[in-house]
Amino acid sequence: MPKITILDIYKKKAEGKKITMLTAYDFPTAQIVDQAGIDVILVGDSLGMVVQGVTSTLPVTMEEMLYHTKLVTRAASSAMVVGDMPFLSYQTTKGDAVLNAGRFLKEAGAEAVKLEGGAQMAEVISAIVAAGIPVMAHIGLTPQYVHMLGGFKVQGKDEAARERILADARAVQEAGAFSVVLEAIPASLAKEIHEMLHIPTIGIGAGPDCDGQVLVLHDLLGLFDRFTPKFVKQYVKLKDLALKAVKEYKQDVEGGKFPSEEHSFK
Ligand code: KIV
Numbered sequence: 001m002p003k004i005t006i007l008d009i010y011k012k013k014a015e016g017k018k019i020t021m022l023t024a025y026d027f028p029t030a031q032i033v034d035q036a037g038i039d040v041i042l043v044g045d046s047l048g049m050v051v052q053g054v055t056s057t058l059p060v061t062m063e064e065m066l067y068h069t070k071l072v073t074r075a076a077s078s079a080m081v082v083g084d085m086p087f088l089s090y091q092t093t094k095g096d097a098v099l100n101a102g103r104f105l106k107e108a109g110a111e112a113v114k115l116e117g118g119a120q121m122a123e124v125i126s127a128i129v130a131a132g133i134p135v136m137a138h139i140g141l142t143p144q145y146v147h148m149l150g151g152f153k154v155q156g157k158d159e160a161a162r163e164r165i166l167a168d169a170r171a172v173q174e175a176g177a178f179s180v181v182l183e184a185i186p187a188s189l190a191k192e193i194h195e196m197l198h199i200p201t202i203g204i205g206a207g208p209d210c211d212g213q214v215l216v217l218h219d220l221l222g223l224f225d226r227f228t229p230k231f232v233k234q235y236v237k238l239k240d241l242a243l244k245a246v247k248e249y250k251q252d253v254e255g256g257k258f259p260s261e262e263h264s265f266k
Pocket of ligand 1: 023042043044045046047084138181204214215216
């Protein structure tokens with residue numbers, strides 16, 4: 001299967017076919033996502049919370065993101081890989097932003113980057129795109145702005161906030177983003193953005209009227225249970241299954257049942 005490119009993403013939108021996106025952070029999970037035929041793998045800075053166990057995405061570094069992106073690109077034979085730019089890797093100067101975005105492609109093998117922010121990031125997006133790097137924008141609830149937003153809260157609930165988010169959507173499209181993630185906004189606002197833009201909208205907690213959907217893989221698989229946002233659908237409880245398996249192993253070892261002859265050399 002050939003690699004999915006931004007042209008395939010545009011084509012899906014044009015044909016009215018839904019775009020699928022999931023996070024992955026390492027080789028085995030990226031293999032599962034890729035083999036399931038998901039279009040885009042996001043190496044999200046959500047790995048801070050679901051892999052590293054910290055309480056926000058703010059501590060995640062460029063070196064950590066590059067490391068995880070490398071693990072994922074080794075497994076992604078058809079899915080397009082998007083590297084998520086971590087906090088302070090693009091907010092300082094346009095030069096920093098272009099260099100750091102470029103490292104995702106040059107050193108880790110990603111095909112695009114994602115960054116958070118709307119109108120205030122338009123010039124940064126333009127600079128990265130001018131360097132030949134596709135950019136996925138991310139507006140609405142932008143977790144790197146958690147302290148400005150006063151927590152992980154649904155955005156765009158009153159008229160002024162709706163207008164700001166609509167302006168952000170227009171700005172990132174004009175700046176050259178090839179798609180935009182809409183996180184935690186009312187479904188009616190996401191529908192309005194979807195109808196207004198020509199670039200694909202990828203929703204997470206933004207209702208059904210987006211061109212595609214994204215979830216954090218560990219939420220979908222039931223591997224992360226510190227908290228579960230309302231917009232998550234858990235398809236399996238993998239943590240419970242894994243816990244059961246590990247407890248059985250413990251019992252087998254303690255009871256002398258493992259290893260048996262079957263798992264021993266003659
Ligand atoms: O970091 C991440 O996983 C994300 C998605 C939730 C869109 O930004």
